Amino acid sequence: MLKLIPVVPIFLHLLSQIDCLDNGLALTPPMGWMHWERFRCITDCATYPTDCISERLFRDMADKMASDGFLDAGYEYVIVDDCWLAMERDSEGRLQPDPGRFPSGIKALADYVHAKGLKFGIYEDYGTKTCGGYPGSIDHLALDAQTFADWGVDYLKLDGCYADLDGMEDGYAEMEAYLNQTRRPIVFSCSFPAYKGLNANYSAAVEHCNLWRNYGDIQDSWDSVAKITDWFSLNQVALLPYAGPGHWNDPDMLIIGNYGLSYDQSVAQMAIWSVMAAPLIMSVDLRTIKPEFRDILLNKDAIRINQDVLGNPGVVKHEKDSIRLWVKELVDDSYAIGIASYRVDGKPYQLEIVLKDLGLDNEKGFLIKNVFDDVDPISVSVSEPIKVLVNPTGGVLWELTPLAKKKVK
Numbered sequence: 001m002l003k004l005i006p007v008v009p010i011f012l013h014l015l016s017q018i019d020c021l022d023n024g025l026a027l028t029p030p031m032g033w034m035h036w037e038r039f040r041c042i043t044d045c046a047t048y049p050t051d052c053i054s055e056r057l058f059r060d061m062a063d064k065m066a067s068d069g070f071l072d073a074g075y076e077y078v079i080v081d082d083c084w085l086a087m088e089r090d091s092e093g094r095l096q097p098d099p100g101r102f103p104s105g106i107k108a109l110a111d112y113v114h115a116k117g118l119k120f121g122i123y124e125d126y127g128t129k130t131c132g133g134y135p136g137s138i139d140h141l142a143l144d145a146q147t148f149a150d151w152g153v154d155y156l157k158l159d160g161c162y163a164d165l166d167g168m169e170d171g172y173a174e175m176e177a178y179l180n181q182t183r184r185p186i187v188f189s190c191s192f193p194a195y196k197g198l199n200a201n202y203s204a205a206v207e208h209c210n211l212w213r214n215y216g217d218i219q220d221s222w223d224s225v226a227k228i229t230d231w232f233s234l235n236q237v238a239l240l241p242y243a244g245p246g247h248w249n250d251p252d253m254l255i256i257g258n259y260g261l262s263y264d265q266s267v268a269q270m271a272i273w274s275v276m277a278a279p280l281i282m283s284v285d286l287r288t289i290k291p292e293f294r295d296i297l298l299n300k301d302a303i304r305i306n307q308d309v310l311g312n313p314g315v316v317k318h319e320k321d322s323i324r325l326w327v328k329e330l331v332d333d334s335y336a337i338g339i340a341s342y343r344v345d346g347k348p349y350q351l352e353i354v355l356k357d358l359g360l361d362n363e364k365g366f367l368i369k370n371v372f373d374d375v376d377p378i379s380v381s382v383s384e385p386i387k388v389l390v391n392p393t394g395g396v397l398w399e400l401t402p403l404a405k406k407k408v409k
């Protein structure tokens with residue numbers, strides 16, 4: 001028998017009391033590419049000409065996103081993270097990029113990205129300096145918002161290093177106001193919850209931000225994926241009420257295709273991020289990614305589950321023997337189930353699932369499609385036990401379509 005974790009009743013009533021950032025953006029979790037986890041703060045272009053943080057890197061990635069199916073699959077934002085800036089503002093106080101690495105300027109880079117049909121994102125920091133030590137935005141918020149709009153920025157990640165924790169929510173609200181004043185639609189990714197922890201004012205995040213980092217940085221390892229997902233699972237009662245269309249919890253980038261995750265671990269990350277309704281922001285070298293990892297990132301079913309219009313974040317409903325299972329309610333009475341194994345005993349674990357024990361209800365049952373396995377879908381009733389094998393540090397993702405229309409009460 002599955003041990004069912006008591007789950008918060010449905011939280012939507014709570015959200016109806018909170019104002020939401022109403023810029024019409026990020027109605028489904030944002031999808032894109034960001035340089036940080038894979039390319040870090042590499043500024044030595046002499047030694048690392050293809051990997052350094054330079055206009056060449058972002059042009060290369062934009063080319064690949066457009067030519068290799070990522071844009072078609074929904075990945076639309078090309079986001080420059082830290083270390084793009086010159087150490088000084090210009091004579092009028094405006095931010096400027098490092099002239100050696102971005103000789104054409106940011107506007108030209110944004111134009112290049114836009115010409116590919118993609119959108120352009122950039123990083124700054126609310127404090128005195130970025131985490132990498134470059135000029136921060138404090139004292140220049142209005143000017144920086146206008147500069148970003150003038151450059152054609154569509155997405156701003158505003159980090160929270162070197163900032164006063166008190167009043168951070170107000171500072172981010174101020175930045176949101178300046179962004180709105182530019183009249184340019186700009187997705188606003190906030191970081192104050194990651195710095196303030198569960199003490200952060202999450203209602204303020206919903207009110208002023210389209211997404212927000214909640215927790216520490218992802219690193220290139222399964223341990224890091226496990227640590228992040230443990231934290232989100234442990235704190236789901238506190239976190240899930242705030243996620244929905246236009247405003248998302250962000251467990252950080254997808255690291256699929258890099259050095260640290262096996263194939264199974266990559267499937268697990270994609271399954272978990274999809275079912276959590278997490279932003280799907282890749283950080284990988286798209287020029288050299290191996291096809292099996294590219295296929296995971298491009299999996300249409302996983303992306304459809306993640307991008308479901310209802311925007312329900314998955315709820316952890318079962319956790320036992322280092323196996324965790326999420327249920328996500330989808331449109332039209334469909335569901336997704338994501339399962340991850342954190343076991344390291346070197347052999348698959350057989351889990352037995354009864355759908356009605358997980359709260360799924362349909363008189364005729366469901367058609368289950370196994371998203372990452374090329375097997376025929378199966379029909380199951382809600383009361384029959386279903387056996388599923390989960391590889392160690394691997395994942396399973398199912399899409400369940402109802403076999404009968406639910407009776408209208």
Ligand code: GLA
Pocket residue numbers: 036081082123130131132159213216217
């Ligand atoms: C922080 C953020 C990361 C990245 C770095 C850049 O650590 O959480 O995602 O932006 O700063 O310095």
